[in-house]
Amino acid sequence: MKKFLITLLFAPIMAFASGGNVHLDKWPGSVSDKAALQNGAKLFVNYCLNCHGASYMRYKTLTELGLTEQQVRDNLMFTSDKIGGLMAVAARSDEQKLWFGATPPDLTIVARARGEAGNAGAGADWLYTYLRSFYRDPNRxxxxxxxxxxxxxxxxxxxxxxxxxxxxHESHKLEMAVPGQLSPAEFDKAVSDLVGFMVWMGEPQQEFRRTLGWFVLAFLALLFVVSYALKKEYWKDIH
Structure with a gap:
C-alpha cells in the first residue's frame, strides 16, 4: 500500500519525465553560480510558472540566491502578493486539463525525481536536453x-x-528553420541557467550540505589523528 501511494504521488512527474533511449547532453551548469541561478529564476517565472507550479517553494527562499526581498517582489513575484507565499501556478487546473489534456506537473522536485527514477540519465541532463529538443510538428x-x-x-x-x-525525416536531426531572439550558444546558456535553478529548487540547501560534509570529514580525520596519538601515548609502556 505504501509503495502504491508513493507511485501515485510521483506519477505526474514521472509522466513528464518519460522518454526513450536518446542521447542526453551533459548539463554544463552548476548550482554554485549565483548569477546563473538568478537568471534561471527569472526564466522560470516568465516561461514556466504560467503552466507549471513550484508549490513547495516560497518566494522568500529566492533570497538565498543573493537577491533582496525587494528584488524578488519587483522582478519575480507574479503569482503572490506576499513574500512568504508559495510559487503556485498562475493558470487554473481545470483550464490546464482542457488545454493540454492533463494538468502539467509541479516542477519543484522534477530534477531530483528524474535523476532518481530511471536509467536514461541524471535529471539535469534530461531537462537540459529536453528543453533544447523541441521541433515543429504539424501532426501534433x-x-x-x-x-x-x-x-x-x-x-x-x-x-x-x-x-x-x-x-x-531521413537523418532525424534537428535543423533551425526560423531563428529566435538568441543565438544557439546564448540559448544553450539560458537553458543551462533554467535547469540550474530547477536543480537548486529541488534542494536549496545542497551546497551547504556538501560544504558541511567536507567539514565533518575533515573533523573526523583530525579526530582520528588525535585519537591514534593518544592511544600510542597511553599504551606505550605496555607495548
Missing amino acids: PTGWNNVVFENVGMPNPLWQLQGQQVRD
Missing part, C-alpha cells in the same frame, strides 16, 4: 513535438528565444 495538436519526449502535450515554452526547429 500544439504544433510541437520533442525528440526526448515523443508526442509530448506541452508546446515549446522557449520558442521565441530559441526559434523554430524542424526534424529531418
Whole structure:
C-alpha cells in the first residue's frame, strides 16, 4: 500500500519525465553560480510558472540566491502578493486539463525525481536536453513535438528565444528553420541557467550540505589523528 501511494504521488512527474533511449547532453551548469541561478529564476517565472507550479517553494527562499526581498517582489513575484507565499501556478487546473489534456506537473522536485527514477540519465541532463529538443510538428495538436519526449502535450515554452526547429525525416536531426531572439550558444546558456535553478529548487540547501560534509570529514580525520596519538601515548609502556 505504501509503495502504491508513493507511485501515485510521483506519477505526474514521472509522466513528464518519460522518454526513450536518446542521447542526453551533459548539463554544463552548476548550482554554485549565483548569477546563473538568478537568471534561471527569472526564466522560470516568465516561461514556466504560467503552466507549471513550484508549490513547495516560497518566494522568500529566492533570497538565498543573493537577491533582496525587494528584488524578488519587483522582478519575480507574479503569482503572490506576499513574500512568504508559495510559487503556485498562475493558470487554473481545470483550464490546464482542457488545454493540454492533463494538468502539467509541479516542477519543484522534477530534477531530483528524474535523476532518481530511471536509467536514461541524471535529471539535469534530461531537462537540459529536453528543453533544447523541441521541433515543429504539424501532426501534433500544439504544433510541437520533442525528440526526448515523443508526442509530448506541452508546446515549446522557449520558442521565441530559441526559434523554430524542424526534424529531418531521413537523418532525424534537428535543423533551425526560423531563428529566435538568441543565438544557439546564448540559448544553450539560458537553458543551462533554467535547469540550474530547477536543480537548486529541488534542494536549496545542497551546497551547504556538501560544504558541511567536507567539514565533518575533515573533523573526523583530525579526530582520528588525535585519537591514534593518544592511544600510542597511553599504551606505550605496555607495548
